[in-house]
Amino acid sequence: MSTFNKGDKLEILRTTTTTNITPAWFPATVIDSPSPSGTLHVKFTTLFVEKNRKNGTRKRKKIKDYVSLTAGVIRRVPPPEPHRRFVVGEEVEVLYGCGWRRAVVKEVVEDGRCTVVVGGAVEVVVENRNVRVCCSTASGFDSQQEKSTDELVLQSPKPTKLRIICSKQNSKAAFFQKGARVEARSYEEGYHGARYVATVVGTVGEAKFLVQYDTLTTDDQMQPLVEMVHVSNIRPLPPIIRREHRFNMLEEVDAWYHDGWWVGVVTKVLANLKYVVFFWTTNEELELHHLDLRSHQELINDKWVASFSVRFTFRI
Template sequence: MSNQNSTDPFEPGTDIEICSNDNGFRGAWYSGTVLKPKSNRNKQSILVQYKTLMSDEAGTKPLRETIDIIQGRPIPPREPRDREFKFSEEVDAYYNDGWWEGIVTGVLPGERYSVFFRATREQLEFGRAELRLHREWVYGNWVPPLEDEASISVELKSSNNDKFYKGALVEVSSDEDGFQGAWFAATVIEQLNNGNFKVEYKSLRNDDDTAFIMEEVDYNHIRPCPPTEIVDNFRLYEEVDGLYNDGWWVGVISKVSSKHKYEVFFRGTDEEIVFKHSDLRRHVEWINGKWVSSSSGMLSGRTEVE
């Protein structure tokens, strides 16, 4: 029996979702149950049992695994049964026994939707019951929270495109091997007739190092530059972006070495890298046309920046 009302989201017996770092599973969230906590000198870990992943070929023995606590989160709130998803909304799609983040690229007849996955560059079709609104677990709160959905203004592609005018500073994501999950600063050169954008990167140069790379990108791979924020210090287990190899990569503070240095864990590569304070920024998500981040004032709060 799960303890969903417990103040400790990782108390033994509690149902949670688990992010895997194994090849072929990175980026997906799987349901599981906390069996017991374990602690090491530098990290906090827990023993979990998956609900949909099995350890034997017969599929009768649930997989058990010891994970770092930053790989777990509570079960997200359920969607209303009559919820309809909109074009360009960020969603999680249930696929291969887990939930994978994607973007709605088509609203189809019969309550079905086309969903594009940046990580694999695939577009698949799902029924409404197989989707949920994409949410982030931020300082003990779901963002956006279920109760505020009716008041959230959903900006469609046409209104968001106003932010990507000629000369606008933006960030662009890449699906190329070795760059997946990173965001790179760029300038919009022009919007093309097909709805895509021609951009010039501010830090990526061509092979002979004679000019900055120019590239055509689509709506699913561009966003405004995050708002500038002064952060005095980052906290353990706080989500951050680290500046590495000319791009910003999302990770989690796994160790506070000093006031000016931090170890950051990256789920996508299962790496830990030391960063200076000046090479980190608070992680924010571009959700429904707004920047959403944790409030610097309250652990349970959030800040929305237009």
């Protein structure tokens, strides 16, 4: 059984009278540790109540409530996937009416939006940042996300090296079966050092696989690109590392650029969660937002190793 602490971010399943589509998961913050009676005091992030002041004006205050830990209505906030691409017919969750609700993608629009049908009744156009993968229903507060060893929360801003040990069942054979999600590395001119997210769609002998890319298309841009890749150039998706602090100067990172992840190093830390990143494979410097970066990780001897300080000498 997990323990919640003051300040933890959660989502609470509840209904509202503001919309006829129910229920929804509403973002909230823990106010106090769980009580002996098994309830949790929370303050909602997007739900408000209006109260009258003595001078006749009205004031909006965030709703506070007590939620039972055993009612199956509490879950951890799922990790963000800012570059996730959705497909028609996919079941998702959409931020609608101040909460996350189940929906189905009806149409994908090229400008970073999609049309979804919420609750099987309401059709709306939303930005992709307000759409996410459909999360599993909470089982009390002992969510699968807490049990996973593939997600880390970093709380120390000090440069360090983190070793992530995966279980033995995460062998290449298991990861690279048909349908496995992978990252494929390219050595073509102009793409050296980039990795692209793809899905394994077939095998060619024992050492090569057919992969279908998420973001790369054929020359006519009509179909997703499918190509044969040697086993040495693909790897499973790296574990999610949730950054509680900003990236540091000279920290090695992966940057989302030109539809793939490129290895670079932070050369400047700017305001508004922005950075300047240098790419040694292309000799470029770009200004990027925090959400476009992730900690660089390498799969060494079937173990994920994340380095939070640059591993080479670099002159600015």
